[in-house]
Amino acid sequence: MAAQKTVLVVEDSEINRATLSGILSSEYRVLEAGNGREALGLLELHGEGIALILLDIVMPVMDGYTFLSIVKAHPDYASIPVIVTTQSDSEADEVAALSHGATDFVAKPYKAQIILHRAASIISLRETAAMINQFQYDRLTGLYSKEYFYQRVRETLRQNPEKEYDIVCSDIDNFKLINDIFGIPAGDRLLHDIAALYRTVIGDAGICGRLNADQFACLLERRTDYSDEMFVRVSGEVNALANARSIVMKWGIYTVEDRGVPVEQMCDRALLAARSIKGQYGKYFAAYDDQLRGKLLREQAIIDNMESALAQGQFQVYLQPKYRIRDSRLAGAEALVRWAHPEWGLQSPAEFIPLFERNGFITKLDRFVWDRSCSFLRKWDDAGLPSIPVSVNVSRADIYQADIAEILLGTVRKYGLAPARLHLEITESAYTEDPNQIIETAGRLRELGFVIEMDDFGSGYSSLNMLNRLPIDVLKLDMRFIQSETAKPVDQGILRFIMDLARWMELHVVAEGVETREQLERLREIDCDYVQGYYFVRPVPSEEFEKLLREEGTVAEQEPGAKRRRPVFLAADEDTAYRDLVRKTFEDLFQIVEAGTGRAALDCIVANRDKLAAVLLSATLPGSDGFSALEAVKRSRAVWSTPVIVTGPPDALLEEKALELGAEEYVDKPHTAKSLRRQVLRAMGTTASQEWKDSLQEEACRDYQTGLLNRRGFTAAAGALRAEDLPLAVCLFDLDDLKKTNDTFGHVEGDRLIEEFGALLRAHTRENDILSRYGGDEFVVVMRQVRSEEAALKKGGEICLAARKICAPKGAAAACTGGIVFSVSEEPVTELIARADRALYRAKAEGKGKCCLWKG
Incomplete structure (x- = not known):
């Protein structure tokens, strides 16, 4: 039900106020004031919410004419219609009231039906006028709106067939940049001021409208004296505005010759002319001509x-x-x-x-x-060619597709x-x-x-x-x-x-x-x-x-989640037995490369410069000594940040020289493997690049064969789950008969199954899902924000079905079976895995290669 409109009755006579209120209250909410001053107070409170004022002329404190003069001079109240009420019905009084801005005039005593009809008619007229005004005028600039500008141009061309006209449109270069740097309110003020300037310059000589954000259009009588100087002058006036900041404007002119062309197209052609000189310094205007017309026809042919x-x-x-x-x-x-x-x-x-x-x-x-x-x-992969990525364009229009x-x-x-x-x-x-x-x-x-x-x-x-x-x-x-x-x-x-x-x-x-x-x-x-x-x-x-x-040949880029290339650790030492000790100490974290001479160490550094995590360098290397290799590392931009740990006999001068040349640590020989590991990792922890720190952490949490999380990594990832990740689906998959495959076809075939199943899980899950090789032949997937049990079961079935394509080596009957648990509350993941395990065994009992949902 629509809210009642508000009417203000301004009358010093209590009886008359009561009479008017009684008449009007059946249709309106009525406010009362005993004189003009009280009425102004109510206007301040209710403003444009007042739909109509009924005003007596003769009142104490402030009479009706004074009140009318103040109201009609106020921009917020001037549009409120006023009906003057008076004992006199003389023509002079009516003229006086209307000349002060009154909308209508009624005489006392009041006739209820006349009052109600006039009130309804005037309020309706005001609302209609407001709607028309809103349609006709752009709210920000006060110029004609785009639709009304088009209508006025059509009317003008029809009514003046003997006159010749031009459409002139303007566009601001990089107006969005103005909004971005100075803010939208500043941009709006600038547009408002430019519109005011247009009204002043054009005056009654033409029609002005706002087409879009920073695009204005004018209809002017034909002139032949357009020049850069003319538009430079207008541009200077624009830049003299308070909110202008080095504004660059371009103008386009369309000469109206064929009046059968829609006005919208006339403006488009003028704007096309303006756009044709965007970015051209010293060019301020362009006219639509045959060349631009040819371009337009060409574009239309392309569209067709x-x-x-x-x-x-x-x-x-x-x-x-x-x-x-x-x-x-x-x-x-x-x-x-x-x-x-x-x-x-x-x-x-x-x-x-x-x-x-x-x-x-x-x-x-x-x-x-x-x-x-x-x-x-897909074709290249099927042909056995290396897996490379392809970059494709995503346009602005694509981004806004939901x-x-x-x-x-x-x-x-x-x-x-x-x-x-x-x-x-x-x-x-x-x-x-x-x-x-x-x-x-x-x-x-x-x-x-x-x-x-x-x-x-x-x-x-x-x-x-x-x-x-x-x-x-x-x-x-x-x-x-x-x-x-x-x-x-x-x-x-x-x-x-x-x-x-x-x-x-x-x-x-x-x-x-x-x-x-x-x-x-x-x-x-x-x-x-x-x-x-x-x-x-x-x-x-x-x-x-x-x-x-x-x-x-190619170098395929690393895919997220794929098996990672281990960082390289260079062990450069003249003693083969010592290099073996280093290998055993660090092979769980790094790919170990060895060098027995200074020259060989330099070659290893060059060959592995993009993946070198650290260098363990003997100060007593033969050939080119260890210090020469250290200087080369710290001089090369590609590897200068790689931590270098120098080893050598207990010698204060050697240690001082190594540290001066940029070594992160000097380790005395002999030492134990445990001591070496602790000192090297401590040096790397303070000096290695974040990339290698992350890589070390990643290696500790990843299954090297599949690239998925190992149990340690899974525990850490599962511990980071939060309430916003709910509902969860925990899926436990088992590669059936993997042992039989290993025994029958060999461990190479079994390893292939494991690696391909890991790749399959990545292909059929989302980036934010948690994927883990939980055990030898067991895999866990935690899917966040799953819509329903049905969706989780469908995804599990999809994975089991896809697994059949990779789980059939040379006719073997191996498959993948899954158990799924769906959870809407925060529970320990270990409990969810236990339930998924029970669902998995129920699925196995019903037949391998299926997926079962735990139901309690």
């Missing part, structure tokens, strides 16, 4: 053909090879779309991609590219791929448009296992604070940025700073657009990770890229 082109397979996915800079080996690819039109030939993406981004077709095209890229990966994560996840699962095989490129400029939305979406995709790349880094204006918030794994340096930076002297560019920043943020860096040997060497010098560009290979069709895979 795009759907059929996709259906007919005219779009093709090319692959831009990506190389690891350290050894120039193939490490991945970027998927790029090309359009092979049967009549137009091969079209440049620069022509159709921006158009598709504007009209929304880019979402369909992107999904096509994602699907084709995954099909390539089901983007489900679509991408469904695409990789369709081809049986881990999400990390698909790297998702999001442009730097996209992060600046709606950072919170992008951060939320990219964060969710990253949690699912996708690798997130910031594309075109260096082409926009991301702040360091925003960069620190972004959930990204890779920075891709913009081609133009690379070309300009590598042309500068080493000490004048900022590439090294960016590399140091990326290292601090633990990001990989890919440089795009590498075209010369000099650019490559500069990037190699600052330890950039990957490069792509014409210096190596142009983008090629998938068949040609497959040939590169077969011919050149």
Whole structure:
């Protein structure tokens, strides 16, 4: 039920007030005042909430005319209608009341039906006028709204067929940047002030409206004297406004010749002219002409053909090879779309991609590219080629799709791929448009296992604070940025700073657009990770890229959760028996490499510079002594932060020299294995990079064969579960008859089953699920925030079904059986595993290869 409207009765006579209140109270909420001053007090309390005022003229303290003058001069109250009530019904009194701003005039004594009808009519008229006003005028600027501007232009053109007109539209360069830096309120004030300036400049000579955020339009009578000087003058007046900060405005002019063109298109064409000079210094206006018309016709032809082109397979996915800079080996690819039109030939993406981004077709095209890229990966895997990732573009339009994560996840699962095989490129400029939305979406995709790349880094204006918030794994340096930076002297560019920043943020860096040997060497010098560009290979069709895979060999990037490459520990000592002691002491944590001479130690350092965790270095190495190797380590940018522990006889001078050259520790010989381990790990704990500290911790918690958590890691992960992770599903899987497989086909085949089942679990679960090899042939999966028992059982059944494809070596009957427990309350995970174990054995009793839900 709608709330009653409020009417204010201003009357000094108590009897008259009571009469009016009695008439009106059946339809309205009535407020009463005995004079004008009391009435002003009520207006201050209720403001525009008052729908109508009935006002007596002759009153003490403040009469009706004085009250009317004050109300109509007040911007908050001026629109409230006023009915004047008086004993006199003379024409002079009525004119006097109306001239002071009254809406209507009624004489006493009051007639109930007349009062009610007039009140209802006037209130309705006011509301209708307010709605019309709201439709006609833009609330922020007071100019005509877009729709009403279009209507007024149509009326003007129809009513004045003999006159010639121009549509002039303006656009502010990088207005969003103004909002980002100075805040939305400051941006709104600027737009309000620009609109006021337009009203002053145009006056009665034209019609002005606001089309969009920072876009204004005017209809003016035709003129032929447009010049940069004219618009420079207007631009100067804009920048003289209080809220302006070096505003750059562009104007576009459309000459109205064909009045059959919709007004909306006229404005679009004027804006197209304005956009055509964006970024051009010294250009302030442009006119829509045949060249722009040709561009518009070309864009329309592209739009008319795009759907059929996709259906007919005219779009093709090319692959831009990506190389690891350290050894120039193939490490991945970027998927790029090309359009092979049967009549137009091969079209440049620069022509159709921006158009598709504007009209929304880019979402369909992107999904096509994602699907084709995954099909390539599946084909290469089936052919036994190395597993590499492919980077695909995720456009701004994709980000705002509510089901983007489900679509991408469904695409990789369709081809049986881990999400990390698909790297998702999001442009730097996209992060600046709606950072919170992008951060939320990219964060969710990253949690699912996708690798997130910031594309075109260096082409926009991301702040360091925003960069620190972004959930990204890779920075891709913009081609133009690379070309300009590598042309500068080493000490004048900022590439090294960016590399140091990326290292601090633990990001990989890919440089795009590498075209010369000099650019490559500069990037190699600052330890950039990957490069792509014409210096190596142009983008090629998938068949040609497959040939590169077969011919050149690859370096596959590490996938999250996959078996990790162990960090390398160099034992450089002239004594073979001592090196054996070192190996036994540290082989549970590191991959041990050995060197018996200083020269061999230097070679090992160079060969393992990207994975070297620590160096144990004898001060008395023959050939080139240990101190020479120590100096080389501390001099090389690639390994200078690697901790070096020097060993030698008890000698104060040797110890002092080692520490002066940068050694982290000097260990006297002889010593015990326990003492050596403690001193080395202590030195690494204070000096090793965070990467290696994390790696050591990770190794201690991982099953080396599968890359999943071991029981220690599982216990730690399960202990971190919280109430927000509920409901939980704990799934216990057992590889049936693994012992029989080992006995019949050998442990190599059994190990294959274990490793492939670990990979299967990663492919069929989410990034935030906990995966563990709990025992020899037992695996545990903890799934967070599972919707229902049915969903948990369905997922368990899916894993058991998929396991049959890998659990059949040479005709063996082995399979996977699962037990699941669903929990909605915080309980010890050990108890949940015990219940899942009971469900597992019930499943085995019913027949191996099934999945059973624990029901109590």
